[in-house]
Amino acid sequence: MTRAIASALLVALAGCAPGDDGPLTVSDATVYLPLTPNGMSVAYMTLNNHTPNSIVVSEFHSEDYARVELHETTLDAGLARMVPLSELPIPPESSVSLKAGGKHLMLMRPRSGLEAGELVSIELRAADGTTAEVRARLEARVPRD
Amino acid sequence: MQRTILKLAALSAVLGALLLVMLSQRQAEGPLHATLLPQPRELPAFALVDQNGSPFGREAFAGRVSLVFFGFTHCPDICPATLQQLAFARRELSESLPPAELPAIVFVSVDPERDDVESVAAYVDAFGDGIDGLTGPLEEIDKLTRALGIFHSRAPQPEGGYQVEHSAAVIVIDRQGRYRAVFSAPHETEAFARDTLYMIENT
Numbered sequence: 018m019t020r021a022i023a024s025a026l027l028v029a030l031a032g033c034a035p036g037d038d039g040p041l042t043v044s045d046a047t048v049y050l051p052l053t054p055n056g057m058s059v060a061y062m063t064l065n066n067h068t069p070n071s072i073v074v075s076e077f078h079s080e081d082y083a084r085v086e087l088h089e090t091t092l093d094a095g096l097a098r099m100v101p102l103s104e105l106p107i108p109p110e111s112s113v114s115l116k117a118g119g120k121h122l123m124l125m126r127p128r129s130g131l132e133a134g135e136l137v138s139i140e141l142r143a144a145d146g147t148t149a150e151v152r153a154r155l156e157a158r159v160p161r162d
Numbered sequence: 163m164q165r166t167i168l169k170l171a172a173l174s175a176v177l178g179a180l181l182l183v184m185l186s187q188r189q190a191e192g193p194l195h196a197t198l199l200p201q202p203r204e205l206p207a208f209a210l211v212d213q214n215g216s217p218f219g220r221e222a223f224a225g226r227v228s229l230v231f232f233g234f235t236h237c238p239d240i241c242p243a244t245l246q247q248l249a250f251a252r253r254e255l256s257e258s259l260p261p262a263e264l265p266a267i268v269f270v271s272v273d274p275e276r277d278d279v280e281s282v283a284a285y286v287d288a289f290g291d292g293i294d295g296l297t298g299p300l301e302e303i304d305k306l307t308r309a310l311g312i313f314h315s316r317a318p319q320p321e322g323g324y325q326v327e328h329s330a331a332v333i334v335i336d337r338q339g340r341y342r343a344v345f346s347a348p349h350e351t352e353a354f355a356r357d358t359l360y361m362i363e364n365t
Contacts, residue, residue: 049242053284057238086321090239092347096313097240097330101320117243118348124238158242159249159290 040068041107041143045114046153048137051127058082060122060139062151063114066107074149075104076142083126085139090118104144133157193360195345195353202340208305210270210298213283218296223339227362228266229354230333232312234273234326235285242288244330244349245269249289251354258359265358267293268335272307272314273326274300310341334358336365 046062066072077085087102105120107113115121122139131137132155139151192198205220212218229248233241248267255264269286271277277285277297286295297303307314314328330347332354342365345354 050288052242052288053235053281056281056285057236059238059242088239092330095329095331095346096327097347098317098327099237099239099325118240121239158246158288159253161290 039149041066041072041074041141041147041149043141043149043151046151048124048139048151048153048155050131050133050155050157051124052158055126055129058124058127059117060085060124060151060153061115061117062122062153063112064105064107064141064149065112066109069109070145071109072107072143072145072147073104074107074141074143077122077139078142079124079137079139081128081131081137081139082124084124086123086125087120088123089120092118131155133160193343193357195350196334196343196357196361197346198343199341202336202338202342203309204340205335206305206309208302210296210302210306211279213279213286213295215279218294220339223266223268223335225337226263226266227337227342227358227365228268228335229345229358230268230270230310230335232270232272232307232314232328234271234328235277235281236273237326240330240347241269244332244347245286245289245293247349247351248332248354249293250351251358252292253290254351254355255359255362259362263362264292265362269293269295270303270306271295271297272303272312272328274298274303311344334361336361 042065044063044065046060048060049058051058064074077087079085087105088099089102091098091100102120105113135155136152137155141149141151207220210218231244231248245267252264252267271282274297279297282295282297286293310333312329312331314326316324317327318324332345332349333341334343336342343361
């Protein structure tokens with residue numbers, strides 16, 4: 018029980034070095050500023066499963082956004098489609114990347130006043146209770162000269 | 163003295179020949195990623211507005227090469243990713259081209275119901291200089307999408323609201339305001355920069 022609670026409380030920070038404790042870690046996180054006031058934005062990252070079992074991430078939550086959803090962009094004969102996904106399976110001892118033009122986290126209704134450089138966090142929770150936290154500084158799409 | 167002049171003349175001839183060979187090879191290579199139309203196509207007349215609320219019609223394309231992308235401001239992934247690549251390509255080209263020669267980047271909303279002038283203005287501002295954002299009545303937008311082979315359609319979402327499915331191509335309009343070439347997705351910043359430079363120098 019204690020182990021289960023400890024496992025559930027383990028937090029993986031974006032940018033942590035390999036070998037950090039925790040069954041699920043997050044690396045290479047990029048979170049972009051919303052492009053319009055109260056507009057949509059996106060988070061990309063790599064999720065690393067360090068266990069011999071599959072981890073299925075199915076809940077996404079953030080104090081900085083009213084809603085976080087997992088989506089996938091597909092290109093079919095030049096046509097871009099975006100479909101919501103209910104879960105993200107990460108095979109044993111493997112990594113899955115969320116990246117532009119593929120799977121990504123859609124960040125909706127940000128808290129007001131977010132600025133480039135500000136730290137935001139997103140909590141990921143798997144069906145077995147494993148959690149990870151993404152913490153990243155907001156990036157502008159095109160930094161000013 | 164005469165021998166020196168002869169040597170210089172011979173050297174100049176060799177260098178000139180080399181330059182001609184390099185130029186002809188460069189022209190022969192053509193764009194590596196974009197597809198050039200066999201014949202440029204004239205655009206139909208259309209009436210949209212830019213992010214300042216100023217009229218924007220086909221005549222606004224004249225005078226410089228334009229890279230045109232159709233999308234919507236509620237799109238978090240492929241639309242901003244493509245505009246970001248275009249902005250980085252333009253920035254790369256600014257190291258070798260004078261400002262007047264740089265391509266214009268033009269974002270055209272295919273979701274005018276949600277994308278008013280104000281939201282389009284905020285959206286394109288995030289991509290730096292040299293980008294225009296267009297919106298207007300759907301029937302005016304569709305004069306352009308039909309001419310350029312761009313598809314778009316609403317896709318209702320399970321939680322309510324809708325996304326817009328749309329062609330992810332980037333269209334190249336030449337200095338004469340004609341449809342000249344198309345970049346098909348997936349896109350690369352380097353391909354945008356390299357092929358746009360080719361079209362600026364050769365069309």
